[in-house]
Amino acid sequence: MQRPDWAPDTIDIERPSVARMYDYYLGGSHNFAADRAAAQAMVAAVPEAPLMAQANRAFLRRAVHHLAEAGIRQFLDIGSGIPTVGNVHEIAQQLDPRSRVVYVDVDPVAVAHSREILAGNERATVVQEDLRHPEAILAHPDVRKLLDLSQPVAVMVVAVLHFVSDDDRPADLLRTLRDALAPGSYLVLSQASDDGRSEDERAEAERVYRRTDSPLWVRSRAELTALFDGFELLDPGVVWVPQWRPDTPESAEDAERAVFMGGVGRLGG
């Protein structure tokens, strides 16, 4: 008997998870030996890896803060990972406790963990879905319950799109999401970029991530800018993430070491 497509996967903690590797880079202990081994291999290949994760996390914080100040009260965080420090709902609900946040991740352990963290928070929830199935995300009953898509929503696709291959048509995925959003909604996007990287470094990083369930697809600034199709990019556009509205001028120094590029776009109309 061959198992059909819809049979679920089993949980294998011997296999590194990108969500838990990311937690390790951020200094968390929500990870297992296999995750740490893979993360350490990554650091050996790309010493800035922890810095990358931290810079990206800081970008997320600044972006959410900015959007919350701009009046956004609904957030859809796709590829949210392990709910480590500085989660979207913490930032957003600090500014307005009525802010609603839906986390989406494909990793069942990350989802189970998020569920535990969010227990008792009626305005935040998590669903297990794949960025590659935007229709399923948008149609998910929990998404529908918590988010009112007729009102502006900030869709966060932060540090996850580099796990989506070109074959999966990232532009189409983002268009599907965009078409479901009300005017005044936002897209927050960041991912690993190869602008200014050597071939060797890139190959080594991709090799490490091939051992996980999520191989790495780096993209250029031009490619990332194109993904904001239909959105008006906020200043300063698509940049190395430390350069996006830094807290202090010094924190934007050596920005390309962060490897991640990102930006924020607003849906006009």
Place this chain on the structure above:
Amino acid sequence: MAESPGTTPGPGTFARAWAKAVSGTSYLPMTQAQLESLLDRLTGELAGALLTEPFDLRAGHRVGAELVAAHIASAEGLGRTVEVIQLRLVRDLGLVAEDVEDRMARLLAAVATGYARALRDRTLDEQESIRRAAMRARTQAERALRASEARFRHQATHDPLTGLPNRTLFTERLAAAINEPGRGAQRVGVCFLDLDRFKVVNDTLGHQIGDLLLATVAERLSKAIGEHLVARLGGDEFVILVERTAGTDDMVAVAEAALAAVRTPALVDGHELQISASIGIVERQVAGANPTDLMRAADSTLHWAKSAGGARWALYDAERNQRELARYALSAAIPAALERGEFYLDYQPLTSLRDGSLVGVEALVRWRHPELGVLRPDSFIGLAEETGLIVQLGGWVLAEACREAEAWSAGGAAAPFVSVNLAVRQVHRPGLVQEVRTLLRQTGLPPERLQLEITESTMMSTAKEPVRALRVLADLGVRIAIDDFGTGYSNLAYLRDLPVTELKVAGEFVAGLRSSSVGRTDERILASLVSLAHALDLTVTAEGVETAGQAERLRAIGCDAAQGWHFGRPAPADRILARIR
């Protein structure tokens, strides 16, 4: 202790330097300003701890724990904190105390201790929480897997149309019922059910209605025979497994319940459908049974029910099955037997009732079977007709009869004709005329010395082709006789269309001539047949004549010729020929 303001940078400067030192050691979920403000407060605590009497370790512990709580929680974070406090705290804040070095060492130890304790607790908490999450995710995944496997198993063992168990599940359950240890002395049974003429429903009303009907039948069967396994094997075939029976009566009761369930008219999509079913029942002891044989037996039995007209059950009969198997094996052996020359012909005389002369002989096939001895046609012709092997066998008989008959003319002037039976399939074959023509040419037998015997049923089909073929043969001069006249359809219309030469009247009318009471009627029928035949310019041969009395009465009626034991049993050609030489 005293401070000297104006000459020292102050706590703000120290806090900023501290913030810079720990930046980037781990992710800090706050702005630089928030970080500086936090460290500014902790700087105050540290300064207080250095100066307070008596020295209080708990202040250092508290600072270490607060750093971890604020996520300044990495090894590097601690190292840089120790470094910056050691190097700058006293200097930047202009702190003066007698034992400041001593106190600094104890303060740093307390900060490091508080930090390490808090970080250890935090690490353990996080490890616990991620493990808990992994366990929960795994439990969920396993539950989902079990659910999907159960769903998959159900799909693999059930028929999607009717929701009934399918062949796979039925086979499993039957095998389990038979192979269960210690059940040898118990009994098991199956009802193999097939709808009668279901194809007609599909053909006339469409497959959609057919499918709906199958679903209705399935529902009724499971309702009527709920305690037993009802499975759909495919098409309109269903099977009921009775895992424990006390005997055939139990099975008959199940079969009758099933037939009753099917018999009730079904309203399907506005059509009221009256349908029936046939059932083959096999019921036997578990010991010695195997699923394949049991199902084969059920299948054969179902066909008995079908061939008996359907809408009934039939009970498996091992002897009947044995006979059929033997008959089947015999028929399957015909081609090889033909090749080995195991067939031969006997001839039975057809004698003139006017002068006792031999007018013809009927060729009768015999099989000299290597194991069973000499076999008469009734033991193998029937099945040969069913399987179509009759065409091959009949062709051989015809050829052999022509070949032998040709030789008889050498003996004397009035050689008898040879009469050969043609099966329905032979007459309906397109090549018949050509076959006979070729035979006559090859053997040199004059056409008028060949008689072809066909039965009334041969002419029952409306096909024009056989009539045309027979007419061509009659035009060649070949004699056409109707065999067993009076016992079949007896539609006289074909006598008008067919180039018939002779009627052979069935032996059962002749048999009646023995007793005087029944005989009166038979005699009248025979007399009428003879006068009808003569009116149509046909000759009449009576079959099955066994006594001189019968022969006498037939002669009195005016019957032309007779055949039967009274005139001679079937015998090899040379013995028949001895009579005319």
